[in-house]
Amino acid sequence: MKKRKFLYLFFIFLHFFIAKVAFADKKNFHLAVGGGASFYVREEYGESTFKQIAPEIVTYGYIPLYKDFWFRPGFRINYSWQQPDMPKALRIEEKDFRYSLETGILYDWIVIPSLSYSFGYIYRQTKFITQYPITYAVDDISGTENIPFSQFQLGLGFPILKGLIVFEPFIRYIIVQNDKRYKWGYGCEATFLIF
Amino acid sequence: MVQKKKVLKLFIIFTLFVFINNCTNQDKAPGPPYTAEVLQMNSMTSTQKRSDAPTFKFDKATFTWLQDLNSLNGNYFNFVFGGILKASYVSGSIVSAKSFEQSKDLNLRYNVKNGVVVPKDYSTLAMLSSYYQFDVVANNIQTMTGYSMDSIFSKYGKIRIFFEPKIILESGGSTIQSSGKLNAAYVPGAHQFIMFQRSNLENIPLAANLQVIAHEFGHSIWELAFDNGSTPNCDRLNQEYVIRGLNEGFADMNSYTLTGSTNILQNSIDFGNGGTQRNFSTITFTYDNITGGVADSSNSACEQGFYCIGTLFANALFNAQKNLGYDQTSLSGSLARGTFMTLVTNAIKTTKSNMSNLPSSNFSDYCKPSGGDSNNSIYNGLILGSFFNSFLTQIGSGATQTQICAQLKANFGSVGFPSTYRVGCT
Numbered sequence: 001m002k003k004r005k006f007l008y009l010f011f012i013f014l015h016f017f018i019a020k021v022a023f024a025d026k027k028n029f030h031l032a033v034g035g036g037a038s039f040y041v042r043e044e045y046g047e048s049t050f051k052q053i054a055p056e057i058v059t060y061g062y063i064p065l066y067k068d069f070w071f072r073p074g075f076r077i078n079y080s081w082q083q084p085d086m087p088k089a090l091r092i093e094e095k096d097f098r099y100s101l102e103t104g105i106l107y108d109w110i111v112i113p114s115l116s117y118s119f120g121y122i123y124r125q126t127k128f129i130t131q132y133p134i135t136y137a138v139d140d141i142s143g144t145e146n147i148p149f150s151q152f153q154l155g156l157g158f159p160i161l162k163g164l165i166v167f168e169p170f171i172r173y174i175i176v177q178n179d180k181r182y183k184w185g186y187g188c189e190a191t192f193l194i195f
Numbered sequence: 196m197v198q199k200k201k202v203l204k205l206f207i208i209f210t211l212f213v214f215i216n217n218c219t220n221q222d223k224a225p226g227p228p229y230t231a232e233v234l235q236m237n238s239m240t241s242t243q244k245r246s247d248a249p250t251f252k253f254d255k256a257t258f259t260w261l262q263d264l265n266s267l268n269g270n271y272f273n274f275v276f277g278g279i280l281k282a283s284y285v286s287g288s289i290v291s292a293k294s295f296e297q298s299k300d301l302n303l304r305y306n307v308k309n310g311v312v313v314p315k316d317y318s319t320l321a322m323l324s325s326y327y328q329f330d331v332v333a334n335n336i337q338t339m340t341g342y343s344m345d346s347i348f349s350k351y352g353k354i355r356i357f358f359e360p361k362i363i364l365e366s367g368g369s370t371i372q373s374s375g376k377l378n379a380a381y382v383p384g385a386h387q388f389i390m391f392q393r394s395n396l397e398n399i400p401l402a403a404n405l406q407v408i409a410h411e412f413g414h415s416i417w418e419l420a421f422d423n424g425s426t427p428n429c430d431r432l433n434q435e436y437v438i439r440g441l442n443e444g445f446a447d448m449n450s451y452t453l454t455g456s457t458n459i460l461q462n463s464i465d466f467g468n469g470g471t472q473r474n475f476s477t478i479t480f481t482y483d484n485i486t487g488g489v490a491d492s493s494n495s496a497c498e499q500g501f502y503c504i505g506t507l508f509a510n511a512l513f514n515a516q517k518n519l520g521y522d523q524t525s526l527s528g529s530l531a532r533g534t535f536m537t538l539v540t541n542a543i544k545t546t547k548s549n550m551s552n553l554p555s556s557n558f559s560d561y562c563k564p565s566g567g568d569s570n571n572s573i574y575n576g577l578i579l580g581s582f583f584n585s586f587l588t589q590i591g592s593g594a595t596q597t598q599i600c601a602q603l604k605a606n607f608g609s610v611g612f613p614s615t616y617r618v619g620c621t
Contacts, residue, residue, distance in 0.1 A: 043299070044318065045359050045392045045393070046276055046277035046278070046299075046358055046359025046360055046361070046392060047277040047278060047279065047299075047359065047360055047361035048359075048361065048392065084317070085392075085393055085394055085395045086317050086393060086395065087393060087394070087395070087397035087398055087399060087400040087463075088395070088397065088398050089251075089398045089399050090234060090253070090317075090320070090399065090400060090403070091317065092314070092315075092316055092317045092320060094316065126315065130253060132250075133248065133249070133250045133251050133398070133399060133462050134234070134250070134251045134252065134253055134399070135237065135250045135251065135252060136252040136253070136254065137252065137253035137254070138232060138253060138254050138255070140232060140306075140308050140311075140313040141232075141313060141314065141315070141320075178221055178304060179304060180300070180302045181302070181316070181318075
């Protein structure tokens with residue numbers, strides 16, 4: 001516990017006394033890659049929700065825009081496979097591979113607030129599963145589809161080592177075509193500056 | 196400046212994408228009548244035992260009474276998704292509701308293939324399948340009980356079915372959230388049904404199992420017959436341990452009448468011996484075996500509390516039906532399951548008003564279920580005796596009365612059905 005408190009203090013110290021801005025270089029294009037985990041809060045059970053984890057990989061480009069404002073295009077993929085509660089004899093399992101292009105604006109400060117918008121597709125594999133006592137089942141449900149989606153993301157980056165590494169917790173609002181179960185998500189990612 | 200314009204262009208392009216790609220693009224289903232792929236129970240064959248559990252199929256079926264697919268709103272039923280139900284108590288599959296707040300849009304997701312609605316996710320599949328079971332009950336309720344759906348509608352109005360709501364129990368100033376899983380329930384007074392949240396422990400989903408839906412509908416028929424369609428608030432008889440049990444037994448009989456199987460729960464949930472102890476055509480215990488607190492403890496012949504009373508009642512009716520020569524493999528016909536259940540339902544209509552010689556109540560708060568249990572075997576026997584006496588009188592003298600009385604006597608004995616209450620027994 002003490003160790004954790006010390007780490008927090010050290011982290012704050014790094015930001016407020018060492019860094020004035022996140023990035024050492026304010027003029028050139030930068031590229032960063034990283035990964036993280038997002039959690040989708042799916043409205044699944046009437047009044048309750050189902051939290052679905054999706055590990056993800058992200059690539060960001062950083063383009064100086066105006067003063068401390070940066071333009072941040074990106075590419076993001078993630079995958080979710082977990083299933084909500086369903087009866088054993090009658091199930092519809094959905095596995096989603098999401099890929100999206102992203103554009104965002106961030107402000108380079110001792111922390112990095114960012115606002116992004118992504119557009120992409122969900123490649124969804126749907127599998128219909130039945131077992132006894134269901135003795136006959138017509139299966140028009142199983143299959144794959146590409147579903148367009150977009151999301152707005154609000155993040156707060158914590159740069160370390162002058163922006164070499166950025167930890168960024170975020171929240172998202174997701175719009176999936178014909179699928180209103182998805183609305184909010186949250187997560188955290190870590191990106192590493194390549195150049 | 197150039198960069199600013201580029202950003203603006205990008206923003207406009209992406210905004211257009213949002214509107215173009217995220218607008219609703221749901222298939223339009225032809226109907227009514229609507230046809231959808233749903234879970235259905237296979238009819239029991241005449242060679243199957245009544246105690247066998249039926250099998251199921253997932254296939255297309257046409258809804259008779261559904262008028263609007265996207266809101267699951269029909270002539271007699273209307274689905275409500277989610278919401279918070281505040282209740283004062285839950286007794287078996289009876290919920291005493293105080294109020295209901297909020298609800299969500301159904302958001303059914305489906306494709307339409309050759310005019311048939313094909314669900315795309317589990318919630319949609321479950322809701323469509325659940326609604327279909329109510330449709331099947333509505334199609335057969337007159338044959339089963341003598342009540343037409345129109346007469347039920349005139350008494351209850353359109354019946355709301357709450358799908359996976361959150362249930363909050365409020366009692367004596369305290370509030371607890373019920374687990375709200377592994378059950379379906381009926382709300383007397385409000386005439387509503389509740390489909391509890393699904394669980395991995397279910398096999399066939401309770402909310403889409405015709406046997407379970409027919410059982411719950413049996414509670415609404417009980418209310419219609421026993422309480423003339425309106426269960427009074429804080430009513431002593433409805434809170435009595437054994438009357439709650441008889442209500443469950445009647446509901447089990449209603450399920451069997453429609454489906455032809457007395458094995459109501461085995462397909463949906465495995466809760467130890469519970470399924471076997473509720474399979475009322477094959478039970479071997481009697482009232483004497485479950486008195487002295489035994490019905491409410493584990494490792495007994497029946498450990499289902501007041502349900503055991505109902506199981507004994509249903510078993511007596513089942514055996515009487517068989518001995519009277521009814522065709523237990525047929526729902527309709529002059530001497531079939533439906534004819535017998537209609538006779539029973541008609542007798543229940545005037546049973547309550549003619550109950551006499553009730554003992555003094557052993558509890559005082561009639562606004563919640565009595566604290567009584569199978570320890571109170573003599574007291575419970577007097578309540579049962581009063582009920583059976585009135586019920587048999589309403590059946591009317593003759594072979595049916597004699598046969599039912601004999602079966603009740605065999606199951607409930609001299610404590611559960613004292614001799615002074617017997618009518619028509621030989």
